[in-house]
Each structure stands twice: as structure tokens, then as C-alpha cells.
Amino acid sequence: MMGRRRCIREVLFAAVVVTAAAAAASGGGLVVAAVRDDDFFVDGSVYCDTCRAGFETNATTPIAGAKVRLECRHYMSASGAVERSAEGTTDAAGRYRIELVDNRGAEEVCSVVLVSSPVPGCAEKEVGRDRAQVELLTDAGAGLATTVRRANPLGFLKNQPLPNCGQILSSYGLGSGPSY
Numbered sequence: 001m002m003g004r005r006r007c008i009r010e011v012l013f014a015a016v017v018v019t020a021a022a023a024a025a026s027g028g029g030l031v032v033a034a035v036r037d038d039d040f041f042v043d044g045s046v047y048c049d050t051c052r053a054g055f056e057t058n059a060t061t062p063i064a065g066a067k068v069r070l071e072c073r074h075y076m077s078a079s080g081a082v083e084r085s086a087e088g089t090t091d092a093a094g095r096y097r098i099e100l101v102d103n104r105g106a107e108e109v110c111s112v113v114l115v116s117s118p119v120p121g122c123a124e125k126e127v128g129r130d131r132a133q134v135e136l137l138t139d140a141g142a143g144l145a146t147t148v149r150r151a152n153p154l155g156f157l158k159n160q161p162l163p164n165c166g167q168i169l170s171s172y173g174l175g176s177g178p179s180y
């Protein structure tokens with residue numbers, strides 16, 4: 001019995017050594033580095049509201065190179081002070097991904113906020129679309145096994161609406177459109 005147990009231990013040890021050697025041979029630590037359960041990715045997008053509509057229309061365009069910041073506060077903080085933050089930048093499709101290491105779950109309330117737009121004429125933060133709260137709780141019961149959390153799209157306003165915005169907005173049932 002003793003001998004058998006020892007033998008199993010040796011086999012396991014050998015397996016670990018072989019795995020480690022294989023990982024090292026195929027490019028080092030990167031291969032074995034796994035995403036921990038408590039590390040999250042926050043995904044979202046930034047658009048230009050070319051009609052100053054207050055929502056996304058079919059004339060909305062993605063903004064590349066926009067800067068956003070994930071801000072987390074302690075849920076009981078009276079001052080509302082940001083405890084930690086992380087920045088992100090949108091890609092060519094207007095999408096960003098921010099990694100949040102060590103998700104603290106219910107302890108924290110996190111939001112993504114607009115920081116800046118590189119597009120001249122579309123850099124005014126759209127009130128109500130300048131921040132989005134992010135749900136960080138792991139909902140194991142609902143089978144939310146993914147580590148990716150989606151934030152609602154954030155928008156900048158174009159200072160001069162496109163000439164055909166009247167037509168576009170009326171197609172959404174907004175006859176008069178917003179007051180510019």
C-alpha cells in the first residue's frame with residue numbers, strides 16, 4: 001500500500017515536470033498564465049452621435065482612439081472617492097477592453113466614464129451617455145461563467161449635426177428632432 005501511494009506521487013511529480021518543461025519549451029510562462037476567476041474584462045464602445053439624438057441612430061459612427069476610464073468606489077464610501085481606476089482606449093471599431101484585476105464583487109461599485117475624444121467636432125460628452133455602470137458580481141447561479149462584463153455604449157456629441165438628421169430622426173418617429 002505504502003509503495004503504491006509513493007509510486008502515484010512520483011508519477012504525478014513527473015507529470016508536473018513534463019508539463020512545465022513543455023510550457024517552457026513553447027514560449028515560457030505566457031502559455032500557462034491563466035486568467036484568474038477574480039480578474040474581469042470590461043468591454044464597451046464609444047460612438048459619435050452625429051445627429052445629437054441622445055441615442056444611437058443609423059448615422060452613429062464609432063470613435064477610434066477615444067479614452068475611457070473604469071472607476072471603482074467602495075460601496076459604502078460617503079465621499080464617493082474613486083478607490084482605483086484603469087484606463088482604456090478604443091480601437092478602430094470604437095471598442096475598448098479594460099482589465100480589472102482582483103474583482104472585489106459586492107464591495108465595489110464600478111463605472112466606465114468618458115475621458116476624451118480625438119475627433120475634432122465630436123468631443124462634447126453626451127450627458128447621460130458619458131458614463132455606464134458595470135455589473136461585476138459573479139452570477140454563478142445564472143451560469144455567468146464568463147469573465148467579460150459589457151458596459152452600455154458611451155457617446156460624444158457632434159457639434160454640427162449632419163444635414164440629413166431631420167430625415168433620420170423622423171424615421172425613428174421623432175418628427176421635429178431635438179432642438180440644436
Ligand SMILES: *[C@@H]1O[C@H](CO)[C@@H](O)[C@H](O)[C@H]1NC(C)=O
Nearest residue numbers: 057058059164167168171172
Ligand atoms: C437610416 O438612414 C436613412 C438615411 O440615410 C433613412 O432614410 C432611414 O429611414 C434611417 N432609419 C432607419 C431606422 O433605418
